Amino acid sequence: MRGALGMMQELQLKDVDIIFDKEKPQNKGTEISILSEINKKTADIEYKFIIGSNGIWNTIQDFSDDNKCLWKPKSEGEYIIMVQAREKNGKKSFDYLAKENYLISNKNPIKFIENVSVDKNDLMIGDKCSIKVKATEEDLLYRFYVKGYQGWDPIIDYTKDNTLLYTANNAGEKEFLIECKKPNSNENFDDYITIKINVSDIEKLEITNFKCTNNNLIIGEDLRFYVETEGPTNRTILYKFYKISKEGKATCIQDYSTKENVTYKEEKSGEYKILCFVKDIFSDKEYDDRAVILYKVKSYKDIKIKGFSADLNSPQVVGTDIKFKIVAEGGSNLVYRYKVKGSHEEDSGFIRNDEYLWNTNEAGNYEVTVFVKDASYQGEYECFEKIDFNIEKKGDKPVKILDVVVDKERTIIIGEQVNIMVTAEGGTRLNYSFIVYKDKKKVENAVYSKANWVNFIPEEKGDYEIEINVKDRYSDKSYDAHTFVYLKVREYLPGEIDYIILPCKENYVVGDSIEFESIIQNTKSVLVKYVTKINGHTVEETEFLKNKKLRFIPKISGKYKIEVYAKNVKCTEEYDSKKELNLYISEASPVINTKIIINKPEGKINEEVTFEVKNSGGKDVCYEFYLMENGNWRKVQSYSKKQYYSFIPFVRGKYKILALAKSYYKKVSYEDYDEIIFKVVD
Structure with missing residues (x-):
C-alpha cells in the first residue's frame, strides 16, 4: 500500500540524443553548437533548449522547428543542458527529453588523479562497492558526487578520505564525479574524473498462492492465512499483511517480517479483505508484489443437528417419563423448541435447555420435533429433527439409561484410549452393546454382553458417534433404551498464539506535515477530490470525498502540484470547480x-x-x-x-x-x- 504521495518514478524518455561540436570542458565565452537528434522517425517535431546551473534554469531557445542551438557561456561552472521535444499535434507539454552535463572552466586542470579503482563494477540492489582514488600527491582533499535527476547530487564534501563506500539501493547506471584539490587551493577543484557502475534490479519476486486455511471463518476464532512466493533463491523475503474492512479502513495486522503466514481474531462479522505485500529485504520498492483475498466472517458456525434421541425406545407405556436429548453444533447462543403432536400436544417454546422431559399421560402415536436456532436469528428456526413415538398402556417398569460417563474430554487425540461406562436400571438382567460410527459410517461393533463399559482407541481423525444400546436379556426388541456419545478426534490440539499489532510542520522540507483546507460554500452538499502531482507526474488521485482538509507528508523533493476538484453531490459533470496549489519541497543529504x-x-x-x-x-x-x-x-x-x-x-x-x-x-x-x-x- 503506497504512502500519501507514493514514490516518484523517474521519467524515462528514450530515442533522443544531445550532440556538442566541442569536447568538454571549454572556456567561458566559447561558442558551442548544440544539436538534438531523435532516432524515431516522426514528423512535425518542435525543440526547446534549456541551460541549468546551481538550480537556476534559463531557456536559450524556445520551442521551434530548429533542432540546433548556439550557446555562449558567460561564466565558469557546471551546467546541465536539457532538450525537450514534442510532437506538434500532441497533447503533452513534451514527448522527448534528454540531459547532459557540461563543464566550463578557463583553467588548465592539474592532473592529480592517476586512476580510480572500483572493487565491483556490476552490483545488485543491496550490494556495496568501494570506490578508491589514487593520486600523484598526498594531503589532497576529495569530494564525491552521484548523478541524479536534477544533476550532480553531493555525497561527501571535501575530506582527506579518498575512498567512498557506496550502497546500491536502486537500479540503473550510476555515474560518479570525483573532484580533488590542494588544501590551500582557491579553486573549486584542481582535478576531476567521472566513473560509471551498473546496478541491476533484484530478480522478480511473485506471489504464487495466497489462501485462507480455515474451514470456517467465525468471529472470536483464529483466522489463518498463508502466502507462497516464487523468485530469487538465497534472498531474505519479507511479508506484511493488512486487514481491510468493507468501509475501506485498513489495519496492519503483521508488519514486515520473514513469517509467510498470519493469524488474527475478528471481533465483528462482515465482509473483509486481507492484503499481503512481499518484498526482498533490500528492495528499493515499497513492495515487490501484492495479493488480496476477499472473505466473509460469520457471527457463528452454521447450525447442524448431530443427534436427536430419546433415552427410551419406542414403544413405551403411559406414565413413563421420556427424556429427549438434542446435540447440535454451530451458533453462538443456541435455543430449542420442542413440539409434541398426537393425542395430547405440547409446545415448550424456545428455551436454552438441550434436554426435554416428556411426561406421557395418554396412549397413542406421537411425533416429537425439535427446532433449533441461534438466539439472534430473526426467523422461525434454522434446522429441525423429528422422532416418531408410540405410547401404549402401562406395563412393567421400563429399561432406562441413567448416566453415561466418559473419562476424557469430548475432543481427543488419535491413539488415545477413551473409557465409556453406562449406568442403567429396569428390566431383569441388562445387556449392553456399543456401536462406533465415523462420519456416519459404522466402523466397530461390540455385541451385547454383561459389560457396561468399553475402551475405544481412535486411529483416524474425524467425528465419531458411539451408540449405546441397553436391553433386558429377555426382550425381543433390538434395544430397550439407547443414547449416543459424540467425540471429535484430531491429529493434534492446536496451540493458541495471540498477536498484538499497533501503532500509529508549516515548512517545505521532505518529511514535514503540510495541511490545507478547502473553504467551499454549501459545504455539506459538496464533495472534494484531490490529485497530487510531483514534477508534473500524477502520483495519487482520490475519489470524491466529504473531507475538506488534506494533510500529506512529502517523501521526496521536487515541485508539488495539488489539484482540488469540487462538485455537488448531485453534479452529473466531472466537476464544478478546480483550484491548484504549487509547492517546492527540498531534499536532505544521503x-x-x-x-x-x-x-x-x-x-x-x-x-x-x-x-x-x-x-x-x-x-x-x-x-x-x-x-x-x-x-x-x-x-x-x-x-x-x-x-x-x-x-x-x-x-x-x-x-x-x-x-x-x-x-x-x-x-x-x-x-x-x-x-x-x-x-x-x-
Whole structure:
C-alpha cells in the first residue's frame, strides 16, 4: 500500500540524443553548437533548449522547428543542458527529453588523479562497492558526487578520505564525479574524473498462492492465512499483511517480517479483505508484489443437528417419563423448541435447555420435533429433527439409561484410549452393546454382553458417534433404551498464539506535515477530490470525498502540484470547480558509512547486549533493526530515531543483527545498512 504521495518514478524518455561540436570542458565565452537528434522517425517535431546551473534554469531557445542551438557561456561552472521535444499535434507539454552535463572552466586542470579503482563494477540492489582514488600527491582533499535527476547530487564534501563506500539501493547506471584539490587551493577543484557502475534490479519476486486455511471463518476464532512466493533463491523475503474492512479502513495486522503466514481474531462479522505485500529485504520498492483475498466472517458456525434421541425406545407405556436429548453444533447462543403432536400436544417454546422431559399421560402415536436456532436469528428456526413415538398402556417398569460417563474430554487425540461406562436400571438382567460410527459410517461393533463399559482407541481423525444400546436379556426388541456419545478426534490440539499489532510542520522540507483546507460554500452538499502531482507526474488521485482538509507528508523533493476538484453531490459533470496549489519541497543529504558497534566482544546468556549505529549524512536519521535467531529474521525495532538496540539472549549460539538507516523524510525502504555476527556463550 503506497504512502500519501507514493514514490516518484523517474521519467524515462528514450530515442533522443544531445550532440556538442566541442569536447568538454571549454572556456567561458566559447561558442558551442548544440544539436538534438531523435532516432524515431516522426514528423512535425518542435525543440526547446534549456541551460541549468546551481538550480537556476534559463531557456536559450524556445520551442521551434530548429533542432540546433548556439550557446555562449558567460561564466565558469557546471551546467546541465536539457532538450525537450514534442510532437506538434500532441497533447503533452513534451514527448522527448534528454540531459547532459557540461563543464566550463578557463583553467588548465592539474592532473592529480592517476586512476580510480572500483572493487565491483556490476552490483545488485543491496550490494556495496568501494570506490578508491589514487593520486600523484598526498594531503589532497576529495569530494564525491552521484548523478541524479536534477544533476550532480553531493555525497561527501571535501575530506582527506579518498575512498567512498557506496550502497546500491536502486537500479540503473550510476555515474560518479570525483573532484580533488590542494588544501590551500582557491579553486573549486584542481582535478576531476567521472566513473560509471551498473546496478541491476533484484530478480522478480511473485506471489504464487495466497489462501485462507480455515474451514470456517467465525468471529472470536483464529483466522489463518498463508502466502507462497516464487523468485530469487538465497534472498531474505519479507511479508506484511493488512486487514481491510468493507468501509475501506485498513489495519496492519503483521508488519514486515520473514513469517509467510498470519493469524488474527475478528471481533465483528462482515465482509473483509486481507492484503499481503512481499518484498526482498533490500528492495528499493515499497513492495515487490501484492495479493488480496476477499472473505466473509460469520457471527457463528452454521447450525447442524448431530443427534436427536430419546433415552427410551419406542414403544413405551403411559406414565413413563421420556427424556429427549438434542446435540447440535454451530451458533453462538443456541435455543430449542420442542413440539409434541398426537393425542395430547405440547409446545415448550424456545428455551436454552438441550434436554426435554416428556411426561406421557395418554396412549397413542406421537411425533416429537425439535427446532433449533441461534438466539439472534430473526426467523422461525434454522434446522429441525423429528422422532416418531408410540405410547401404549402401562406395563412393567421400563429399561432406562441413567448416566453415561466418559473419562476424557469430548475432543481427543488419535491413539488415545477413551473409557465409556453406562449406568442403567429396569428390566431383569441388562445387556449392553456399543456401536462406533465415523462420519456416519459404522466402523466397530461390540455385541451385547454383561459389560457396561468399553475402551475405544481412535486411529483416524474425524467425528465419531458411539451408540449405546441397553436391553433386558429377555426382550425381543433390538434395544430397550439407547443414547449416543459424540467425540471429535484430531491429529493434534492446536496451540493458541495471540498477536498484538499497533501503532500509529508549516515548512517545505521532505518529511514535514503540510495541511490545507478547502473553504467551499454549501459545504455539506459538496464533495472534494484531490490529485497530487510531483514534477508534473500524477502520483495519487482520490475519489470524491466529504473531507475538506488534506494533510500529506512529502517523501521526496521536487515541485508539488495539488489539484482540488469540487462538485455537488448531485453534479452529473466531472466537476464544478478546480483550484491548484504549487509547492517546492527540498531534499536532505544521503546516509552513508553506516556501522554497527557492539558494547562487548561476545555476549553471555541472560546478560544485556547493546548495538549502537553510527553513520554520516542524512537528516533526522531513523533506524530499523532485524535480529536473526535460529536462521529466522524478524523485525525487532521499527524505524525510529533510537539509534541503538538492546536485548538479552536466553540461549547460546550465533546471532546476526541487521541495521537499516534512512533520513526520516525519505520515502525509501533504506539508504544504507550494516550487519554483524556475534556469538553468545554460557
